[in-house]
Amino acid sequence: xxxxxxxxxxxxxxxxxxxxxxxxxxxxxxxxxxxxxxxxxxxxxxxxxxxxxxxxxxxxxxxxxxxxxxxxxxxxxxxxxxxxxxxxxxxxxxxxxxxxxxxxxxxxxxxxxxxxxxxxxxxxxxxxxxxxxxxxxxxxxxxxxxxxxxxxxxxxxxxxxxxxxxxxxxxxxxxxxxxxxxxxxxxxxxxxxxxxxxxxxxxxxxxxxxxxxxxxxxxxxxxxxxxxxxxxxxxxxxxx
Amino acid sequence: xxxxxxxxxxxxxxxxxxxxxxxxxxxxxxxxxxxxxxxxxxxxxxxxxxxxxxxxxxxxxxxxxxxxxxxxxxxxxxxxxxxxxxxxxxxxxxxxxxxxxxxxxxxxxxxxxxxxxxxxxxxxxxxxxxxxxxxxxxxxxxxxxxxxxxxxxxxxxxxxxxxxxxxxxxxxxxxxxxxxxxxxxxxxxxxxxxxxxxxxxxxxxxxxxxxxxxxxxxxxxxxxxxxxxxxxxxxxxxxxxxxxxxxxxxxxxxxxxxxxxxxxxxxxxxxxxxxxxxxxxxxxxxxxxxxxxxxxxxxxxxxxxxxxxxxxxxxxxxxxxxxxxxxxxxxxxxxxxx
Numbered sequence: 330x331x332x333x334x335x336x337x338x339x340x341x342x343x344x345x346x347x348x349x350x351x352x353x354x355x356x357x358x359x360x361x362x363x364x365x366x367x368x369x370x371x372x373x374x375x376x377x378x379x380x381x382x383x384x385x386x387x388x389x390x391x392x393x394x395x396x397x398x399x400x401x402x403x404x405x406x407x408x409x410x411x412x413x414x415x416x417x418x419x420x421x422x423x424x425x426x427x428x429x430x431x432x433x434x435x436x437x438x439x440x441x442x443x444x445x446x447x448x449x450x451x452x453x454x455x456x457x458x459x460x461x462x463x464x465x466x467x468x469x470x471x472x473x474x475x476x477x478x479x480x481x482x483x484x485x486x487x488x489x490x491x492x493x494x495x496x497x498x499x500x501x502x503x504x505x506x507x508x509x510x511x512x513x514x515x516x517x518x519x520x521x522x523x524x525x526x527x528x529x530x531x532x533x534x535x536x537x538x539x540x541x542x543x544x545x546x547x548x549x550x551x552x553x554x555x556x557x558x559x560x561x562x563x564x565x566x567x568x569x
Numbered sequence: 570x571x572x573x574x575x576x577x578x579x580x581x582x583x584x585x586x587x588x589x590x591x592x593x594x595x596x597x598x599x600x601x602x603x604x605x606x607x608x609x610x611x612x613x614x615x616x617x618x619x620x621x622x623x624x625x626x627x628x629x630x631x632x633x634x635x636x637x638x639x640x641x642x643x644x645x646x647x648x649x650x651x652x653x654x655x656x657x658x659x660x661x662x663x664x665x666x667x668x669x670x671x672x673x674x675x676x677x678x679x680x681x682x683x684x685x686x687x688x689x690x691x692x693x694x695x696x697x698x699x700x701x702x703x704x705x706x707x708x709x710x711x712x713x714x715x716x717x718x719x720x721x722x723x724x725x726x727x728x729x730x731x732x733x734x735x736x737x738x739x740x741x742x743x744x745x746x747x748x749x750x751x752x753x754x755x756x757x758x759x760x761x762x763x764x765x766x767x768x769x770x771x772x773x774x775x776x777x778x779x780x781x782x783x784x785x786x787x788x789x790x791x792x793x794x795x796x797x798x799x800x801x802x803x804x805x806x807x808x809x810x811x812x813x814x815x816x817x818x819x820x821x822x823x824x825x826x827x828x829x830x831x832x833x834x835x836x837x838x839x840x841x842x843x844x845x846x847x848x849x850x851x852x853x854x855x856x857x858x859x860x861x862x863x864x865x866x867x868x869x870x871x872x873x874x875x876x877x878x879x880x881x882x883x884x885x886x887x888x889x890x891x892x893x894x895x896x897x898x899x900x901x902x903x904x905x906x907x
Binding site: 338339340341342343344346348351352353377378379380381382383384385387389392393397462463464465466467468469471507508525527532533537 | 590591592593594595596597696697703705706707708713748749751752753797798799800801803804805806823824825826830833834835836858861862864865866869
């Protein structure tokens with residue numbers, strides 16, 4: 330396989346974005362995560378932290394300590410290597426209560442696609458997703474793997490707030506939200522899982538590259554799971 | 570116990586330090602001081618290491634009462650009127666706050682952000698490597714929130730030190746904000762890129778620690794439109810949503826975004842735009858990347874001189890620092906007052 334060329338995009342003097350492409354593509358994301366792992370393992374002077382996204386890796390840099398030429402060379406060398414196998418390091422089972430007050434857009438999404446709400450739930454819970462980016466707000470996990478049959482453009486009018494733990498879809502993307510925030514995505518359900526919980530160890534549950542499976546869950550179990558999660562239990566179980 | 574009791578606060582007041590690193594990959598931006606040089610200056614005046622937690626006032630002020638012992642403090646950044654029990658004391662100069670005294674800090678007359686440092690800092694728990702408040706995440710600061718009436722900040726008893734002072738930091742209200750074009754300047758029309766350098770924008774009232782929205786001419790996107798597959802942001806990213814009005818993303822920003830970023834404010838000028846008040850003009854000046862690195866090195870030298878000279882010797886700074894025009898932020902009169 331021929332690897333597409335990378336672009337090195339400087340973001341002022343404090344960051345460099347390595348762009349593998351401009352589209353959502355699991356192969357691009359695999360290369361992003363491979364470069365991320367190699368750079369983090371290597372000794373790169375001035376490298377402060379890295380941010381993997383769908384299709385690019387941003388390196389936050391100390392402008393005084395970094396050697397831009399040496400860094401660019403290292404990146405090109407690493408990026409030329411093929412990406413390792415895409416098997417996720419771990420897969421989480423994430424309980425989701427779908428529909429009703431937990432997912433106010435479930436019926437609309439079903440109607441739009443000519444499906445029953447039960448079918449939307451089954452389609453949404455079927456794939457093993459991959460965390461391709463954690464960003465925007467703390468712990469927000471953006472997922473690749475949504476069934477294209479469920480894809481739906483974002484709402485024309487975003488909601489001013491959506492609850493913590495919202496499970497939503499927007500375009501071909503799927504999302505696990507951590508904290509309450511405005512959103513223009515379609516809300517299918519909620520998980521009691523806290524992807525981000527200050528004071529818990531670990532504060533953040535997921536890592537880019539993790540696998541995610543959604544487990545449809547009886548609303549009657551919400552209160553107990555939500556209490557456990559608030560007390561610091563992961564509630565989501567790593568299955569491998 | 571030595572403590573500072575908050576009686577009242579106005580504006581955006583929070584505890585900030587050098588910020589947290591390593592969690593942007595988890596969606597948590599760094600927070601930390603909006604004007605890092607002002608924070609470093611306030612800390613230097615009271616003998617703290619750079620990055621010690623201080624109170625950041627954003628277009629605001631507050632009233633405090635010192636209890637259980639004396640404290641050694643200094644305020645730097647945007648100039649603020651300071652009164653101790655009604656008596657004016659200067660900013661950019663260390664002062665003693667005696668037990669029982671009331672400290673009043675007025676919102677700045679010019680600039681936006683001022684920093685009140687206390688010798689040895691304030692005792693609040695470190696969260697993920699920093700004491701800085703990230704308001705949106707509800708983390709850091711005082712139990713995840715900003716400073717409010719009733720909050721009590723404890724600190725160690727510290728011996729009285731020398732009343733170091735420094736010339737007020739320049740705010741560069743009329744100077745251009747230097748940027749490096751990109752990472753997505755190619756998502757805009759050539760006219761929009763030219764306009765970025767030529768137009769005068771105005772700081773809007775939609776400005777906070779997350780981002781600074783500018784009013785002015787719209788910057789037109791190219792044929793690719795205004796959506797990109799989300800990628801990472803930095804402090805200083807000039808992102809341009811569909812309407813064409815730029816937003817400069819700052820310390821508490823979202824870590825990723827789906828709008829193209831036409832340019833990036835260079836690190837030494839982050840304080841320059843952070844200190845611009847709503848209604849004030851903003852002009853951008855694109856510079857080569859190499860120049861941005863050189864300016865960052867000059868700033869680092871300035872910071873190193875600030876802390877090393879004052880902390881080790883506790884006497885007047887070297888002529889070298891006094892004479893150097895460091896990135897336009899020359900500090901020309903750091904001295905011990907006789």
